[in-house]
Amino acid sequence: MAQFGIPHGILGWIRIFSFTKKKQNIFNYHPWYINESEKIEKVHIQFWKNKEKYFIVKIKDVSNRSEAKKLTNIYITIKENILPLLKNNEYYWKDIINCTIFNMENKKLGIVINLIETPSNDILVINNKSKNNINKKNILIPFIKNKVIKIVNINKKVIIVNWNYTFE
Known part of the structure; x- marks a missing residue:
């Protein structure tokens, strides 16, 4: 807090x-x-x-x-x-940490390890331990509901994003 x-x-x-x-x-x-x-x-x-x-x-x-x-x-x-009770489809940042991120093609992008607050929108920090991730860099995904963030299921600890990421 x-x-x-x-x-x-x-x-x-x-x-x-x-x-x-x-x-x-x-x-x-x-x-x-x-x-x-x-x-x-x-x-x-x-x-x-x-x-x-x-x-x-x-x-x-x-x-x-x-x-x-x-x-x-x-x-x-x-x-x-x-903490105050939240309405449906609301969650605390603590609920987002450790969620698994999948893109629309059901490809696992990684696990949320942090969130960054910016004036325009929050940013998900995704740790990707894929063997293709040679640089060991985290993925940063803007938390923009409906455009980038398609589904957040806190109970299953899963977030579906409209995001294609390739390691180069």
Whole structure:
């Protein structure tokens, strides 16, 4: 849902970078959890402030810069059951990861390993481990419904795309 950045000041405040569509919505989801030293810990936010391009938070029991620095680059997660229910044919990015991509000719193109958000449309990052893929490059496919993305079946973890890709 988010990631801790660098400390902000000397009193234990730290930057966070929200991965939610509306960045401020990260504060609608609580509690937050972090995976620190193979142990899941709950994070209690006392205060937060909006800086122009990021947010800063004050976490309970983090009172100085050194303590805040230990959280740098740690990902913030939430329990899945607090996410809003979606309408039919809607899904979260997390649902798209690990879907298998096939083109219209039923040729497997690979597995979704990431998504990239751009101003015009999202981009699927497809890992193709085919022996023909000599350069080991990922395939980037624009997530444009009805034109490029024909079918998304989250239950079967399959996406059908109108995309022809050849390795050269």
